[in-house]
Amino acid sequence: MHKGCAYHGSVPKLPDIARNPLAFIAARWTPSPVAVRRAALAALVMSVVIVITGGAVRVTASGLGCPTWPTCNGDSLLGTREMGIHHTIEISNRMLTYVLCATVGWAIIAVRAQQEPPRRSLYRLAWAQFWVVVLNAVWGGLTVLTKLNPYVVSFHFLLSAALITVAVLTWQRTREGDASPRPLVGKPVRQLGQLLTAAAALLIVIGTLVSGAGPHPGESSGSYTVRRIPVDWRTIAQLHADFAWIVVGLTVALWFVLRAVDAPVGPQHRVRELFLVLMGQGVIGYVQYFTHLPAALVDLHMFGACLVWIGTLRVLLSFRERPPAEPGATVPAAATAPAASRVSA
Structure with missing residues (x-):
């Protein structure tokens, strides 16, 4: 038995398991809060x-390495060496979808079992994470069926960003209570954070257009000419x-505002972390542009985009707290007021 987990032993009955497997597990295993948080983090x-x-x-031009979907090639699910x-690259990515599922x-089971x-x-x-994974898997199949249509591929990445969003929210909620959220900063600061989030979302959308117009169509066998978004990718890259x-400027402005109003250290730390991630992502972006988009840097830039979005969401979520709910307790008015004078998150 793992430390922090409780197990209630009994002889399992197959009909009980078949009717409601999650309830069956929850009745016999209670994970610790740490185990639930780790499960949510693993999903993220x-x-x-x-x-x-x-x-x-x-970037390795393996997008049609499996030319069909849901099988890989004809009637073969996995294809051949x-x-x-x-x-190999394409089927490995498909198999990782099962690891993601x-x-x-595991996160669903852990949350359900924590009763x-x-x-x-x-x-x-x-x-919600599960259903977004299913939707994105089907959409990934659509990218193959449409022969890597750039607009379909772009939306495939945006669905991945949606999955990351839900995963971040889930992970955050495992570290909080269930009481009503209490703001830690004033409304103008929260609005600035919302503006930053909107700008970061647009940055990601424009980034997908750069990929759709750029020199990495995803297939290079010569058997099929992959469509590209009909604009100069350098022009879109400049807009990106x-x-x-703009995102960097809003981040810096938000940091100065938080310092000026003596906001809690939590939001200040999250903004500082986002700024450092943006600086690293900016370096990668400019290097890949001036070196004509080498494949390794393009993929690294996609990883950086994920970190930027996670950092942005963490900034927005740091503006409030959710203490454990107390049955029958009422929240005093002072607790719901902007807590700019607090010194801890």
């Missing part, structure tokens, strides 16, 4: 890993860089 990590491997598929390195499933008290909102978030500087 895998949601980023699948983006990196998906990027590797594109004779299909070459592009097939397993980690999300005291029941956390329905957290349970719904955990299940402009938005990146």
Whole structure:
């Protein structure tokens, strides 16, 4: 028995398991809060890993390494080694989807089994990850069926960003209570944070257009000419860089505002972390541009985009706190007022 977990032994009955397997597990195993947080974090990590491997598929021109979907080639689910390195890269990415499903499933089980008290909102978030994974898997198949249509591929990445969003929210909620959120900063600061989040979202959308117009179509066998977005990728890349500087400027402005109002250290730390990630991502972006988009740097830049989005969400979430709910307790008015004078998150 693992430390921090409780097990209630009994002889399992197959009909009970078949009717409601999650309830069956929950009745016999109670994970510790640490175990639940780790399960949610594992799902978040895998949601980023699948983006990196998906990027590797594109930059290595392996997007049609499996020319059909849901099978790989004709009636073969996995294909054969004779299909070459592009097939190996593509099928490896497809198989990692099952690993992602397993980690999300583990998070769902862990949240469901933590019964005291029941956390329905957290349970719904955990299940939301699963449905986004399913939707993105089907959409990934559509990218193959449309022969890597750039608009379809771009939306495939945006669905991955949606999965990361839900995964971050789930992980955050495992570290909080279920009381109503209490703001830690004033409304103008929260609005600035919302503006930063909107700008970061637009930055990611424009980044997908750069990829759709750029020199990495995802397939290079010569058997099929992959469509590209009909614009000069350098023009879109310049717009992408402009938005990146807007995000950096908003981040710096937010940090100064938080310092000026003596905000809690939590939001200040999250903004500082985001700024450092943006600086690293900016260096990668400019290096890849001036070196004509080498494959390794393009994939690294996609990883950086995930970190930027996670950092942005963590900034926004740091503006409030959720203490454990107390049955029958009322929240005093002072607790719901902006807590700019607090010194800790």
